[in-house]
Amino acid sequence: xxxxxxxxxxxxxxxxxxxxxxxxxxxxxxxxxxxxxxxxxxxxxxxxxxxxxxxxxxxxxxxxxxxxxxxxxxxxxxxxxxxxxxxxxxxxxxxxxxxxxxxxxxxxxxxxxxxxxxxxxxxxxxxxxxxxxxxxxxxxxxxxxxxxxxxxxxxxxxxxxxxxxxxxxxxxxxxxxxxxxxxxxxxxxxxxxxxxxxxxxxxxxxxxxxxxxxxxxxxxxxxxxxxxxxxxxxxxxxxxxxxxxxxxxxxxxxx
Numbered sequence: 001x002x003x004x005x006x007x008x009x010x011x012x013x014x015x016x017x018x019x020x021x022x023x024x025x026x027x028x029x030x031x032x033x034x035x036x037x038x039x040x041x042x043x044x045x046x047x048x049x050x051x052x053x054x055x056x057x058x059x060x061x062x063x064x065x066x067x068x069x070x071x072x073x074x075x076x077x078x079x080x081x082x083x084x085x086x087x088x089x090x091x092x093x094x095x096x097x098x099x100x101x102x103x104x105x106x107x108x109x110x111x112x113x114x115x116x117x118x119x120x121x122x123x124x125x126x127x128x129x130x131x132x133x134x135x136x137x138x139x140x141x142x143x144x145x146x147x148x149x150x151x152x153x154x155x156x157x158x159x160x161x162x163x164x165x166x167x168x169x170x171x172x173x174x175x176x177x178x179x180x181x182x183x184x185x186x187x188x189x190x191x192x193x194x195x196x197x198x199x200x201x202x203x204x205x206x207x208x209x210x211x212x213x214x215x216x217x218x219x220x221x222x223x224x225x226x227x228x229x230x231x232x233x234x235x236x237x238x239x240x241x242x243x244x245x246x247x248x249x250x251x252x253x254x255x
Contacts, residue, residue, distance in 0.1 A: 061168060078097040
């Protein structure tokens with residue numbers, strides 16, 4: 001039996017309506033505040049409706065990956081604390097946290113958002129590492145898009161600390177992080193035969209599948225992920241990608 005709250009979502013969608021009054025292809029209100037963590041090299045607080053995400057950036061000296069000796073490194077982590085949703089378990093990151101971190105990492109990495117060649121201190125030996133920490137403060141749906149917005153906003157807010165005599169000098173900066181693009185993640189959910197943008201928590205519970213598309217400023221697609229057991233017709237895919245590109249421009253204008 002479908003719970004009453006989920007049945008209400010389905011009933012409204014059959015009438016092309018949503019429980020919060022939005023159109024099917026509307027996002028909830030987005031609020032972005034940067035520089036919210038004074039001791040971090042960069043930070044952002046994002047509210048997507050009632051979904052709330054905090055992102056902090058830490059710059060550390062690191063050893064480059066063996067196959068990329070002339071590039072800095074990027075590490076993304078996500079923490080889904082039980083305060084955000086009672087279904088989140090304390091302890092090591094769960095499957096959803098790991099997937100969110102992986103997809104945000106892919107968005108940033110594959111879009112070439114950061115010019116990692118400019119993070120080299122000594123090729124093959126010493127580079128800057130960019131560590132992105134995503135903290136979910138409240139889960140009301142679409143954590144991926146909120147996390148991606150927060151990560152991109154925080155990276156644009158990031159400064160590189162001074163590095164002198166083999167020592168990182170916190171609180172003093174050598175310049176801004178070399179960023180080139182503002183990639184955006186757009187998530188669409190399929191419920192019955194309807195597609196909606198930015199699903200809230202209850203809509204996600206009813207959705208058979210979700211499609212997330214990462215898009216760069218020049219409309220280059222840099223990440224695609226389908227989740228859930230439902231199907232998406234190939235004939236629908238082109239239209240969904242066009243929709244994602246269109247909506248990405250709206251979201252990017254806020255960053």
